[in-house]
Every structure is written in C-alpha cells, then in structure tokens.
Amino acid sequence: MRSVYRVLASLVAIGVLAQAMTIALGWFTTLKDVDDGLVFDKNSDANFGQMAHGILGMTVIPALALLLLIVSFFAGVDGGVKWALIVFGLVVLQVALAFVSFGVPAIGALHGANALAVMAVAGMAGRRAAGPRTETPAPSEAKL
Template identity: 45%
Template sequence: MVYTVLAFAVAGLVVVQAAAIAFAVFGLSAWIEQGGTLDAAAMQNEVTFPGVVGFMIHGMFGSMVIPAVALLLLISSFFARTAGAVRWGLIVFVTTAVQVALGIFAHGVPQLGILHGILALVLFGAAVMAGLQGRRKGAAVTTSVGVETAAAPVAHA
C-alpha cells in the first residue's frame, strides 16, 4: 500500500510541477505585456509578478520533494509484494534523477528544456504504471529466495 501511494504521489507531484511552471510563465508573460522589464538587474532584485511563486514551487518540488518521494518509492519497492515493484521503482527513481539533471543543465543549455518537458511526461507515465502495478490483484510475488509465486488476491474497499 505504501508503494502504491508513493507511486501515485510522484505522478501527482509531476502534475503540480506542470501547473506551477505554467502559472509562472503565464504570470511572467502577463507582467511583461503590462510593461514589466525582465533583465539581469530585475532578476537580482527579486522581481515580483503574479505567478512568481510558480517558479519557486517548480524548483523546490523538482529538486527536493519529488526526488525524496521517488527515493522512498524505490526503498518501499523492495518490501512491496508485487511483481515488478522494484523494476518500476527503479525506473521512476532513475527517471527522476535524469529529470533533475536536465532541469539543472537546461539553465546553461536551454535546448535541454525540450527533453526536460518530454521526460516529465515519461516520469508521470512511469509513476502511474508503478502505482497500477502496486494495485494489481493476485500479482506474482518474488519470495526471499527468488522464486516467483502467485499472491493471494488483495481485497480493495
């Protein structure tokens, strides 16, 4: 259950990321259209405009919150009694790590922003797949000695 909740939490946090960056960019655009000027001096003086908090949310969630939840997902995958949990936990974790790296390096190489946006969709899909994998009824389970057996169906309310 913890594995499933964490997987869907990653997916939900990716949605928050998309909403936050859209809020920030549209807020910045509206501010510029109303006469605001964005340059290095403005950036150093902490420009305020509707949506500026979106940049902060995107940065904080992307660099700290999602990686922490992805790590917890990976750790919990070793205890989940669902076939494929470790594989999907690892996919989500590695995708998150690459996503963070792209977000950092895209400041110097803006073209990486394209991959950052695409990989966000991949991360969302992987997290949803991990969550669905955790909810599977009667999924095969790998025992401590590496033998795969059928698990008893899990009753869901």
C-alpha cells in the same frame, strides 16, 4: 506496504502534473508582468509559480521517488523494485536535464518530454501495486 508503494508512485505522477501547472503559472505570470511594464532579466526574482516548480522538482518529487525505491524492497509488488528504479532514474535524469537546460535551453525540450515519462512510469508502477500479488508456485517434485 503495497498500498504505501501505490500511494508513493501515484504521488510522483501527481507531482509531475503539479509541476506542469506551476511552471505554466510561473511563465504566464512573467508574461503578464512584462505586459504590465515590469522588466524580467537576470536580476528578477522568481514568482510564486517558478519557486513552487523549483521546490517540487528539487525536493518533493526526488524525495518521493527515493521513498518509493526504499519501500519497493518491502512491498511485495511483482516487478516493483524494477519499476521504482526506473522512476528514480528518470527523476535523477529530470533534475540533471533541468540544470543542463540553464546553459543549453534546447535541452529544456527533453526536460519536458522526460517529465511525461516520469508521470507515465510512476503511474504504471502504481497500477502494478493495485492488483493482487501473483505467487509463482514452487516446482513440485516429480512423482515416479
């Protein structure tokens, strides 16, 4: 289960990288299309990059974070539940920031910054599962 925990945490971190790539693709595609004479307004359809960003951010990464949290209870990773809860909480915050950003675009900066926090914490969680489990020895009875 430790390896499952490590893989899930790593996939969340890699997912954030994929998110950065897809949103860059989406907006550079939009800018190119506008330069080519197309109109981008509220009636425009999203391009591939924007759609991929939405799918990854609304379904794939939250599902991975939830699976990481569930697995954390069985993985035997020191502090694993705590780190999985932090990852899950940051992912929930990330989705909330995305929705708020549509009404208050300046919040989008926090959405970007929080993405880096998700990637960092998920990476740290994955690294915690890579090392050996440290057992706390039971206290020995005092000899008289």
